[in-house]
Amino acid sequence: MLKNYIKIAWKVLLRRKFFTFISLFGISFTLMVLMVVTALFDHTFGPQMPEQKTDELLFVNIMREQRDGGFMSSGPPSYYFLNRYVHTLETPENVSINSVFVTVNSYVNNKKLALDIKFTDAQFWQILDFNFLEGKPFGKQEVAYASRVAVINENTRRQYFGTGEAIGQEIEVDQVNYKVVGVVEDVPVLRLHSYADIWVPITLRSQEFKNTGLRGTYFATIKARQAADIPGIKNEYAHMMQEVERQNPEKGTALHSFPDSILESFARTLLGKGREGKLGLLYVILTGITLLFMLLPTINLININISRIMERSSEIGVRKAFGASSNTIIGQFVVENVFLTLIGGLFGFALSALVLEMINDSRLIAYADLSLNLRVFAWGLLLCLIFGLISGVYPAFKMSRLHAVEALKGGSK
Amino acid sequence: MITLKNIEKVYQTKSIETVALQNVNLTVPQGEFLSIMGPSGCGKSTLLNIMGLLDVPSSGTVEIGGKLITSYKDKELAHLRNEKIGFVFQSYHLIQDLSVLDNVELPLLYRPHVSAADRRKRAQVALEKVGLSSRTGHYPSQLSGGQRQRVAIARALIGMPEIILADEPTGNLDSVMGEEIMQILLDLNRQEFTTIVMVTHDEQMAQKTERLVRFFDGQQVSDAKLYDFQKA
Known part of the structure; x- marks a missing residue:
């Protein structure tokens, strides 16, 4: 079933080149920015030479x-x-x-x-x-x-x-x-x-x-x-x-x-007036900023997805007629969207690698060696999945509610 | 096999109430080839959608295989459609992005116990039955209308459903192609004992089936037994 979903997702991507370009551009650009920020964050706060064992290190500054x-x-x-x-x-x-x-x-x-x-x-x-x-x-x-x-x-x-x-x-x-x-x-x-x-x-x-x-x-x-x-x-x-x-x-x-750990020290200075820890608050703020940043492209992608899926209402009708429940339809479109997002993610990775290389070369940050290591990659993958799920679930849910008879009337091929 | 009791279907908008079906009582025994005729807008397709569990009546009950399905949830209805019913539409409704073989396999995708290899094998068998085994790798856009409808029939029969509901299956085809499709349906009914309910505008096609029910303004106006294929 999954293979079938991916196969059809791929065909739809090839058929609707303009939509695909817009979607992929939005996804890859958003992820590129997030990946660069993540790499920067990891470079500043994560385990990096010479502070490798960050979980065993504390700093008094x-x-x-x-x-x-x-x-x-x-x-x-x-x-x-x-x-x-x-x-x-x-x-x-x-x-x-x-x-x-x-x-x-x-x-x-x-x-x-x-x-x-x-x-x-x-x-x-x-x-x-x-x-x-x-x-x-x-x-x-x-x-x-x-x-x-x-x-x-x-x-x-x-x-x-x-x-x-x-x-x-x-x-x-x-x-x-x-x-x-x-x-x-x-x-x-x-x-x-x-x-x-x-x-x-x-x-x-x-x-x-x-x-x-x-x-x-x-x-x-x-x-x-x-x-x-x-x-x-x-x-x-x-x-x-x-x-x-x-x-x-x-x-x-x-x-x-x-x-403090490096991040705690940052949170304490920035948010705790140098007295309170506030690491939790920092995480909330960072998550909030990330979500806000992702909100606009997500809304865009939702809209694109709705019109993209709407064109396939006949297919939804056929699938329903032949035994797909509403949940199965949701599953299909979410899988398709996650697939699309992962492709966008791949482009995003490539773009961010390019931008990080440019930042390194520019000497903007002395001796910066920003890179997409396994940790950054894992975060990127997670962001891709969240992005794919958020932007896929709503259109899929909306379309799965489509009445089979109405859906079948939606197209005749 | 299919029993409809006191079916009524009313479409309600803010200003108008349209009665699509009224007081329909119809029983289709297993293995029967029934055709439904009537002018456009008389409720034939609505009736077929209700039989196919794609639509629900405003009142009345639907029984499939002796089971009252009124209280069935979406998932149970989907399962029942998958197991018991195959659809053939006037406009084929093939998925353009899938090959002929993938289109035919579609109903089996929703049967988790059927392996991919088995699906493929059964799709090939179904396509052989409709005489299209050489077109498995083609896409719907590469086929003629008659070939598309054959693919649609292969898709309807791959799951070995007890019932096939065909909504004007020859409506978009010329007479030669129409004949061919009709013959496939007749063979399916006679050889595999599949119950077929066909909505048609074509009197000639209807006359080839076992029983003809006519509708007018949402009401059943006649019910005539034409042949008994099982005895013939």
């Missing part, structure tokens, strides 16, 4: 102080806070402290090179899954001795050293010479907690460690032993926050800092 009058100040936490309080948490497997990246200048052959530098500890390399192309990361010893060593990304290696040797060579950044110990694959700028062009030991900025304020320019990356430990870490963190001592506590001041 905000320290927020709120006073009684509503006055609020927030920013990244200080090294002091992270080292004294976050580093001593017992539930995590590992905690890394690393700086916010800053842009500095380097010169190669009298050409200025703007590089983003990040100061990290040795745990940073243990927690994250960087793809080392050459050499290795710096270790605890280099960090302890504040050695002037650096890990650079592929792009910096290419620009600074060209095709020559890089490992063991010196790179001058912001008038400081570092010995290159490792070269890693480029990390997209959207991965704010890991991204940089050059990573150097955190102890090279030890003068900042003396600042005993709670706000500074550092992040913490927390690794759980397993995903199930995440709630435990959050609990311990919440308890720890109540113990934080402040040098000049003002009456009625509340302190907020949370270990």
